[in-house]
Amino acid sequence: MDMLADSDRELLALTLWEGLDPGEIATVLGCSRNAARIRLHRARKRFGSGYRPCDAV
Numbered sequence: 642m643d644m645l646a647d648s649d650r651e652l653l654a655l656t657l658w659e660g661l662d663p664g665e666i667a668t669v670l671g672c673s674r675n676a677a678r679i680r681l682h683r684a685r686k687r688f689g690s691g692y693r694p695c696d697a698v
Contacts, residue, residue, distance in 0.1 A: 644691055649684035
């Protein structure tokens with residue numbers, strides 16, 4: 642998580658820890674629901690590409 646940009650961390654935290662849906666995230670961030678969905682998708686993708694299980698090293 643520390644390797645992600647602040648904006649990605651914020652999106653993932655709002656989703657995972659706060660339990661907000663894209664519409665609620667859009668309200669918090671002041672953007673459209675569609676923009677929130679796209680940004681969340683991209684943040685998840687970046688997070689997934691940086692993740693490697695410990696036994697894969």
